[in-house]
Amino acid sequence: MARVFDHVLIIMFENEYRSYVMANPYMRWLAGQGIDMANYHGAMHPSQTNYIASAAGQLCGVTSDDDPRAAGSGAVLDAKCIVDLMQPAEGAAPISWKAYMENYVGELTWVAQPPYYTKHNPFYMFDSVQSDPARVARIVDAKQLLRDIAAGEMPNYAWLTPNIWNDGHYLRGTKFAPNIRYLLVNQIADWLEHELFGPAGLNFPGPESKLPANTLVVVTFDEADYESVPGGSSYEGPNQIYTVLLGDLDAIVPGTVIREGYNHYSLLRTIEDNFGLGTLGTNDAASGPMRFLRGEHFSWSNPANLAPPHVGDDGTYVPLATTTGIVLGTYSDRAYMVSQGDGTDAAAYWNSFDGARWTDQQALTSVGTISGPMAMAGTRSALTLVYFDAGGVLSFVTYTDASGWGTPAAVPGANASVAPVALASFADEQELLLVFHTAAGLASMTYADGAWSRPTAIVAANVSQVMPGSSLALAELGNLLLLVYVD
Template sequence: MIFTLLSTSLAILGVSAAQTTPVFAPPAACPVCTSGNYTGQNNGSLPIQPRVSGKAYSRFIQIWLENTDFDTAQASSTFSKLASEGILLTNYNGVTHPSEPNYVASIAGDFFGMSDDNFYALPPNVSTQIDLLEAHNVSWASYQENMPYIGFSGDYAQKNYLDSSSKVPYTYYKRKHNPFIICDSIASVPARMNRIRNFNDFAVDVNASALPSWIFITPNLVNDAHDTNVTFVSAWLEYFLVPLLENPKFNDNETLILLTFDENEDYKSQNTVYTLLLGGAVSPYKGTVDSTFYTHYSSLSSVQNNWGLGSLGRQDTNSTVASVFQFQANMTNHTNVVSDATPLMNLTGIFPGVCASQRWIPVTAPNMSVIGAGGGPVFTSNVTSNVSVDNTMPINLTAMRVVNPATINPNYTMPSSGTEVNAISTSASASPSSSVAASSKSSAGYANARLPPAMTTGLVCLFFTVLLL
């Protein structure tokens, strides 16, 4: 009865029931083949760089999927098959809800008060794992399926390759799943922007043996299960990941692959997501289970531990939520801290941060007194904040009718590198400029440049004073 009513309602709207449940179709002939379905042409391969040997692996690849409960993924025969090829992490957790703050936390060590999937651009004084990797010459790249071109800063709709008869553009690519474009310390630097690549670039890089040492892969909105389900994403994994596990240019005995979900679907339960460690680096542990408590911050601490990196001085150094992968900890003589009480990772709400308009605070200084799992110093730069969290009082920008600077597009965009294939439309916030903005700004200059000019009340003057501290 419910299905009949739903079908009738969809029919009234001109949408068939079949359109609501797309059937998987390979977007390319193979995982390392280029395709017009990916929209953006390839930009040539990255330069081949020597891999830096780590203590447990010399290449780390993470692949992120979307919004699926642990038990739902576990019921998939594909995930069960993959689990037999690696280590199943039964207590790996997202750090909050919804999606975007999880992606940001995975490279920046915090989600900075982000509590929704809106447009944010974190200021240049937010350091990331990229700073730590580059400090030790560890090469990196991100591959974003259906991103139309390097430097694109919005959402992207294109011809629906799953339904050739459809005249309605489909949004396959979402900015909120690309944490690199959200962080101005990456997006404002052209050399870094060039490493935020599409899946045609991925195919070229694999075939040229040019994959870097640290890789972040984001499938599009159907292939990551966001707009589909576990059956669809299982088919994508059979097409994409299963063959790549046998490709020595992608996976060898020094490769660790983290396959995870950003968050679970059930906000009421602990935010545990089905997560696997795969690749040649864990071949001695095939088919095993690890019940250690991990979160997305563990991907930061584990990489730092592997390459002896510094830290961000944020949640990546919080031993309670950033345990190093246990197989690796055993190899590096790292001791994980076991907490008496498991932290709740499904908390939602408005927490103070530079993204929280109702409880806004500037970016606070990292904790300089901690030593992370890599043993190196906390990263600082000439724009690192020195604002103490203890002396920061949240400001309600919404009540003041002040636009939060972190919600304004800084337009760090680059010209399209080639003709866009199957291009239909782009978001209004993402129109490309003729050049990249200056590659560095002070935190104060950043704030001033992105505030409305006509603020003259005494209350707003007080706001400026706090902002420029």
């Protein structure tokens, strides 16, 4: 796969909601100079978790802004990070990289005093970096960035962390963050416009930019705003942050707004895919890259018939039965469809789609006759179909690449009414949630490691008022599961 960009420069600022940043005239103008990522989110709270997530594709068990070595054995993180992909311990490095830290102290030690804070240096955290002098040497002061560019030595991957004032964490010259957030946003904008992007800096964006050709610049924040409250502290609202993609790439058209959801894991995956690095096998592997940079955009195709249809009892082809129901689920990079015949043909049929062709439709003989609604969803390990069998019992059957369709069984303890059901995967595609009707209302069960949980009544506000037999739809959105029903 050809590279879309030859260099990437990531600049990470601190602790602001997207709306606060967009209220600043310069930051709003800057968003209009490239691709405004209008639905981009941080990975977690607090700050340090987002820096670690950006490098490792996971939180690595870190939940605070404290030195990771302060807990447990005192060791730094032993997880893999993007450095392990960019600069392998053995063999030729596929790409070059450097981390530019403003006011860097020159050594990998924990610093929590202005102007440099180690918690904003994601590469400090990992043993695979700290234990390798060649990797440590690639963490340098931010002043080196302009020197490297002038010498024609800008790395393929460049990370820039401004100091604790220029990144908007504290008011300049203090250790204080005011509740009036525009003061910090203005501070960020002033540094970005007049120093880093100014004529004496990168002279960017524009035709006279000092950056090498085909460079992607990512201006982003670690997380959304932090608010103190009496008796403790909390984070309010969604973790939505300002992020803009800039540069001379063909795909970067000024004024473009992307409203699909992305986050730090998506950015990591985009960089991995662009440079052919593979993945770390963590959340980056399950995240979608920014395909629009390759000119790929989601759109509905023209309708097409599914072929071939199934064969009836008389040996002739008959149209795909759709009167009673069709369900679709994904597993192991394929889409699977189970359809139920109508009228005299209430048997189950299945086929799959690899993105280009549908397989021949086959009878799902182990299931036999279906007497009610169905639902289907996949996890990393299996595809699961939930349905009502010929006797009206809520049942399930699983499919794996290794074993095909298994033996159906009743969903234990469900006592479900023959009515619509909903099924969705969650927990990083490792578990399933099933929602179904009972005589008392809606109930749910989870399925993980081959076992169902006990049924749990859904007693949220107004759910007890659900219309009997209401259609149900269930989907995962970030760390939420959304249930849609008719009250």
